[in-house]
Amino acid sequence: MKHTARTAAMVGIAALVLAGCGSRPSDNASDSPSASPTESTSSSAPAESHPDFKACEVSDSGGFDDKSFNQTSLKGLTDAKADLGVQTAQVESNSDSEYADNIDALVKQGCNSITTVGFLLGDATEAAAKANPKVDFSIVDYGYAKPAKNLKGLTFNTAEPSFLAGYLAASQSESGIVGTFGGLNIPTVSIFMEGFRQGIEKYNADNGADVKLLGWNGKDGSFLNTFDDKSKGQSVAEGMIQQGADIIFPVAGPAGLGGLQAAKDKGIHAIWVDTDGCVSAAEYCDVLLTSVMKGMDVAVEQAIKDAVDGNFSNEVFVGTLANGGVGLAPYHDADSLIDDSTKSAIDDLKQQIIDGSLKVG
Incomplete structure (x- = not known):
């Protein structure tokens, strides 16, 4: 794997960045995410309706059908669509080299919040957050020592x-x-x-x-x-x-x-x-x-809800046994x-x- 300077810096805060991994069919950005086996579906109307808000997600190179890490994170996005009445889009990454371009593609689609999935997207997510201060970014399995105001780490003490x-x-x-x-x-x-x-x-x-x-x-x-x-x-x-x-x-x-x-x-x-x-x-x-x-689905949906409600913050989330996050x-x-x-x-x-x-x- 490729270790960047940012990865090296992350060792100092690894206690906050607690596993992740992530096959990948491939379907570039779409407004209707594929259903996940862990996803519950309902024909009832959402409890809230925010049709002008668009929540988006980028997988790591494992893809959204990994029966594990990316799939559970995607469920947070689909749950947000069901519960909050937001628009959604997602992009699967086929290789590590695609992360920055995939995030940029969602920015250009007008996404109001973008969740990236995995430690390997840490550098690309931080760069995108700094370049797009009006978009709220959250990232699964990564924390930052000094995050931008619009960048939230979702970490888990596994x-x-x-x-x-x-x-x-x-x-x-x-x-x-x-x-x-x-x-x-x-x-x-x-x-x-x-x-x-x-x-x-x-x-x-x-x-x-x-x-x-x-x-x-x-x-x-x-x-x-x-x-x-x-x-x-x-x-x-x-x-x-x-x-x-x-x-x-x-x-x-x-x-x-x-x-x-x-x-x-x-x-x-x-x-x-x-x-x-x-x-x-x-x-x-x-x-x-x-x-x-790991309650990645719950953490992802909560980050999206906070963005919808105007309560988004850069305070890192750490899932533990005590708070039910793991x-x-x-x-x-x-x-x-x-x-x-x-x-x-x-x-x-x-x-x-x-x-x-x-x-x-």
Whole structure:
């Protein structure tokens, strides 16, 4: 991946920029976004009507049908259309080189608010916000030390629910080995992996166990250098399974679906990210223990509503367990496999994180 000076600067505020990833059919700017599997539709009239306001969105190179990161962010836009009665448009990015041009295309369409999706759009979004002070910009998974007045970061402390997922994975592993891999080695990916690692360590400390993690050691690990290549994700997951891993935690957008396929083929379990995998990738629900969720749809819609109401600010949003911005999905098909004592322990750890007595990250 390409690291810019801005990316380097972001390391200093990575605590605020907490995962993201993101296949891409391709449909340039459109006033009617494609429906997402996580999207609820209704024929009723919107509660509000703002037909002169246009809310727009740009994906990262993963595209809006990734069953994860971009898809959930797009739901925030479609929910805003349904709830606020605004016009909408969106553009899918096919490569990193398109970000600036895609944002500019929406500015030229007269968009009043533009949401960009992903850490890799940080530079292009900031440049566009500075060049277009009358447009309100928000960006998923990026924060700025000194944002422009019309630029809002929407960030998520995914280390917190990933910690709970790590504890769960360690408790359910029969081999004593679990694996994780990421799309790119960027803060919004590695924060999942680090929280997961710390959760495994907590389980080991509390239970006198020695569950081992493949793919992340706290500083470096296994990365695909893509969010798009499902076959590469499947290959990496299969390699971890060959080493004994019986639970896989992919943090790689559509490429991570390859990890779920490997788990399904080999009869082991996995944990999904960004959205409830039993909803967005239901064909893999039978192998999922849970999913680490980010409320990107809610944050995106709220940013649009604030722009509609004239209440938009550049104050960064940080989703946490305490404010419901992140969380674990239900256990779904795996519920009967997880004993009550483990469920209780996870509930207790969640409360300790919320009240501040347990620090994660």
